Amino acid sequence: MPSDAKYVAVAEIARPHGVRGELKLKVYNIESDLLLGRPPLRLRFEDGRTQDAQLSQIRRVPGAMLATLRGVEGRDAAEALRRVQIEVSRSLLGDAEEGEYFICDLIGCDAYLGDAPLGVVEHVQNYPTCDALVLKRPGKPRLEVPLVERHVGEVDVEAKRIEVLTLEGLS
Secondary structure, eight states: OOTTSOEEEEEEEEEEETTTTEEEEEESSTTOOGGGGOOOEEEEOTTSOEEEEOEEEEEEETTEEEEEETTOOSHHHHHTTTTOEEEEEGGGGOOOOTTOOOHHHHTTOEEEETTEEEEEEEEEEEOSSOEEEEEEETTEEEEEEEOSTTTEEEEETTTTEEEEOOOTTOO
16 A cells, blocks of 8 residues: 555454454444455554554454454464554545545544634544534634534535534533
């Protein structure tokens, strides 16, 4: 994979499975078949380091996937990868459907309330009831805007612009 490609986290290594180095993956979109095609991967460690990786085996189990990475042998090696994110090149995701977008494409978008800039999407926080845009604002505390029709209008991923309709009810 080119080093300048944009990467997207698609799973996290939950824990070792067995004693031979197999890993239980928490896949963010369990319905996706992307990892079953064994694409080139990048591991992102908690300290920010990255490392290229390659799947040697992968299979579905209820609610997760079990995988083996080349060079990871034994339970201790697998345990050392706990909580490491698995990333793929953004280009492998393709295009979103009309009127939809990938959360990874929202990162870095400018958010506006009318014509007034509110901030830049730093990340998207997942809550049980909805997702929220977390806006970084110069000289102000971060602001969370629920990603629901009441608060968010047009999302233009190409222009990197998000229209916020109201801040009413937000602190």
